[in-house]
Amino acid sequence: MTSDSIIDEILRREGGYVDHPDDRGGCTKYGITVDTLGLWRGRTTTCADVALLTEDEARAIYRVRYIQQPNFAAVRDDQLRALLIDWGVNSGPRTAIRELQRILGVTVDGTIGPQTQAALEARASAEVFRLVLQARIYFVANLVQRFPAQLVFAAGWMRRIGEFLA
Numbered sequence: 001m002t003s004d005s006i007i008d009e010i011l012r013r014e015g016g017y018v019d020h021p022d023d024r025g026g027c028t029k030y031g032i033t034v035d036t037l038g039l040w041r042g043r044t045t046t047c048a049d050v051a052l053l054t055e056d057e058a059r060a061i062y063r064v065r066y067i068q069q070p071n072f073a074a075v076r077d078d079q080l081r082a083l084l085i086d087w088g089v090n091s092g093p094r095t096a097i098r099e100l101q102r103i104l105g106v107t108v109d110g111t112i113g114p115q116t117q118a119a120l121e122a123r124a125s126a127e128v129f130r131l132v133l134q135a136r137i138y139f140v141a142n143l144v145q146r147f148p149a150q151l152v153f154a155a156g157w158m159r160r161i162g163e164f165l166a
Contacts, residue, residue: 001078006085007062013086013160017051022149027051030058031089040065066093071112077125080132083164087136090157099135103128136161 014031025033027047037053038045040061066085067073070093075081087096094110101108104119120128140157144150 001082003063003067003073004059006067006082007059009082009163010062010086010089011055011058013163014089019047020152022152024147024150029053030055032058032061036061036065062089069093070097074112074117075120077129079164080125080129083129083132083136086160086164087132087139090160091139095139096132096136099139100128100132103131103135133161133164 011030014028017027017029019027025035027034027050029050030053032040032050032053034045034047034050037050040057041049062085066088070088072081072085072088072093075084084096084100087099097110097112097116098108100112100120101110101116104116104123106115106119137158140154140161144154
């Protein structure tokens with residue numbers, strides 16, 4: 001599974017422009033929030049800017065901010081790498097990495113470095129995948145409990161997580 005094929009799946013899941021009033025990320029297109037786009041472009045952006053975002057720019061943002069910078073490419077198992085990248089898109093790469101590190105029993109610093117990589121290599125990929133998937137489900141449940149307005153998105157999030165069971 002290549003980075004491009006993972007990005008293809010994320011784009012399929014995310015769809016086009018959305019500006020749901022209960023979305024804590026604000027307006028999005030291809031899953032890229034107004035804040036993420038602003039950070040990428042180095043200036044304040046608006047929902048109008050998001051609406052004009054091209055798929056090519058979204059792919060570049062995913063490649064750099066959600067694969068290269070968090071070092072998800074260091075995760076050798078394709079399924080686990082795809083799950084972590086997708087979780088990073090939904091909740092931020094540091095959230096996905098911190099949960100991975102908790103599961104691995106290493107220092108939780110939100111970065112995939114040598115310690116995290118070594119711990120990943122020492123564990124069975126299928127077991128880590130299962131535990132990360134479980135952690136993501138719990139994360140969604142806790143999010144909805146803390147922020148009840150997010151319940152409107154819960155079914156979609158769970159359906160998205162369920163795609164990783166196939």
